[in-house]
Amino acid sequence: MAVAQEQADIRLSERIRAAVQTRTMLWSTLAAIFVVWIAVSLAADVSAGRIISLIAWGVMLGGVIGLGGIGLTLTYGVLKFPNFSHGALVSLGAYLTFAVVDLVPNTARIGPFSFGWEFVLGIVIGAPIVGVVCLAIDRVMYRPLRSNNASLVLFAMASLAMAFFVRSIVYMIWSGDFRFYYPGRSSPALDLPLGIRVQADQLFILLLAGVLVAAVYLLLEYTKMGKAMRATANNPELARVRGINTERVIAYTWMMAGALATAGGAMYGLSSQLRPAMGFWLLLPMFAAVIMGSIGNPRGALVGALIIGVATQLSTSLISPAYGPAVAFVLLIITIVIRPQGLLGAPGE
């Protein structure tokens, strides 16, 4: 009798969980949090214009998080481990761009932006270098682990070690001082309709993030290598059986992740300042975005990044900006409690 009652309880709790742990539930919870937050802010005499500006800035921050997050979700999809050194790659990319801006003669500003062509050149030069660094790390560290079928924990620990290693190299070369791409130069603020005030640079960040994300999407969806990457992420064993050289797919994945991390790092550095631990602080928002958008799903990473970015900026309407990382953490916990699979589901759903 007691056993039957217990089983009935289990069935009931499973039914409740099935009803609660849905994608709709996660979407509506997040939407509700935003609505309530905005309502409380308005009640606390924060102006509507400021809230709209915060949302606009959040979208830009989402672009930066998204550029890092897509690389993270790609490497997770193909290699099946969380790469804790991704933040260090973001820092490395930002500093390599800085090295180029520092070395070459600077041109005049491009249009309304605070940077000149040497900044763009820095990203173009930095991206493949970080890609090659990723490849080298893979050869030395992850490939031997792969051929020994090492456990997930070893991969995660190895990547954590790499995070400190790469960060230390950044410290050695560029020291721990704060740096700016253009010291003393500020990006002019633009007045957009609805009372939104944003910097031209922020619009550039959003545009670049959008273009790169679209490029990644097209590459994954329509090119032969992109299909091979999706196939390898879906079923690595079968990919080998079907004639795909999975080591080559992994190499391309690292190159892409490194290049996107560089773009993200340069954008992040442009919007604030450069310091060796900058990528490390971006790691939590990136992971939160990737998990929220369903890990392994590049479009999901961007959606998650935009939500995290907007939430982080919007939170400053009522609380100190110092709590920014905590906002990402709270959203991550909400996601894991309600629907660990995330908002979008696996890439094939």
Add this chain to the structure above:
Amino acid sequence: MPLLKVDGVTCGYGDAEILSNVSMEIGESEIVSIIGPNGAGKSTLMKAVFGLLRPWHGTIGFREREISGLEPYEIVQTGMCYVPQVDNVFTWLTVEENLEIGAYTLTSGGLQERKDTVFELFPRLHERRRQRAGKMSGGERQMVAMGSALMLDPALLLLDEPSAGLAPKMVEHIFDRIVTVNRTGVAIMMVEQNARQSLQMAHRGYVLANGENRVEGTGESLLNDPDVARLYLGG
């Protein structure tokens, strides 16, 4: 000279030896069925042939070339394709994308012709070519898996339990397709639980037990062998 020649292969996982000194051959355009009890090493033999497991001893020759040290992606290019028993389709990809991945190593063009050939063999796949393979029934998935393996027009097709988990009607359909493929000149090596049915369509068969070959003969002679019938065909 046989198409595939497995000579004295011993291999296994970790320290566990699964196959000991197994030898077999497959001729051009031949259907060869491997039967035997569960755990006899039938699937292991197939994985060793396809380069997913390194043999500890022995050689594997295909089209007069030693292939036992090659990676699967290199073996595919020699004209051999493999359909695993489970997880044999890319569930996130559409039917058409699955077929395109099947032709991944095809560099000379002719992708559309290959697709058309497969669609002719499995008209159902043409109807559902934009569907994700993960949303399809077991029988349809088996068609996708076989279709992708046929995209490179292989000389030898390895089928691991093509009828596993399928309804009797679908089993009949798949077996019928296997014979049709074979008539176009593709040699077939298959492992089957459905031993009686597979021996009926096979030109030759091998009985594998405890990782060794026990009996070999034409499909018919194995079917009529009282020992084989008693031990492996369930009476």
